[in-house]
Amino acid sequence: MRLSQLTTISLLAALAVVGRIFFQFLPNIQPVSSIIILSAFYLGPLAGVLLAITAAYVSNLALGVGIWTIWQIISWGIIGLIVGFIGMKCWNKPFMVVLTISLISGYVYGFILSLGTYTYSGTFFAYYIAGLPFDTLHAIGNVIFTILLYPFLAKNLPKQALS
Template sequence: MNTYKLTLLALLAALAVVGRSVFAFLPNVQPVTSLIIICGLVLGPLAAVILAVLTTFLSNMLLGMGVWTIWQVTSWVLIGLVSGWIGKYPGRLPIYVYAVICGYFYGFIISLTTYSIAGKFWSYYLAGLPFDTYHAIGNAVFIFVLYPIISHFFKKYATNRFQLQNTNH
């Protein structure tokens, strides 16, 4: 991983942390999942995993660290890995549908926190479905707004990388 790609990941992590803090007043609406999806689709699974871990720990330093942090990392890392895998194949699932599915998947994984502590899962999960819906809709909106902008810059990264490789030979 080169310095330019690490710089892009640091900028994305900063954007995700600020976005999560700015949207903290809206329950479960934040750009983190969408940024991880975009990162995985364009830069690959390793970049998405790094972004997921960085974002989770940095934003939880501001918003509060707890046992849920483990489950947040788990869910966002899995989303990043799958996004990176999907990004390698043509004919992938439409990005908006995938973003909505990821909102519900994230809520399911986070609900496991309660099960691991209190032994209750279904009541907590069902009560959280409206919040998972906010997350899912928020993901689709953030993908709609952010994907064209970020993918444009990532295409510049791919072009710059290709040009650098050609000048070195």
């Protein structure tokens, strides 16, 4: 990995952290997932995982670190990994594929966080059902941020593709 690639990931992580802090007043509507999805789609799974770890940890330093931080890293890391592998297989990178992934990722993120809650609370189903409205907001937010960020990131990220 070259220094320019690490710099790109660092800048994307800073964008994700600032975006998460800036939009903290809206429940589950933050640009972090969209930035991870778009970055992983164009830069690969390694970038997605590195971005997930950095964005979750650094933003939680400002918003509050707890056991949920580990599950946020796991959730965003899995999303970044899967999307990165999908991006490696999609040569033409269609916009609708990215939008669909963004929508589904909101629910995947919530499901994994619910699994994390189960590990220390012993309750899964009730917590997951209660969280579905927030997962829906997350999915909608992902789609909105993907629409807003896609033109810029799709144009500039392929130049930095990780090897």
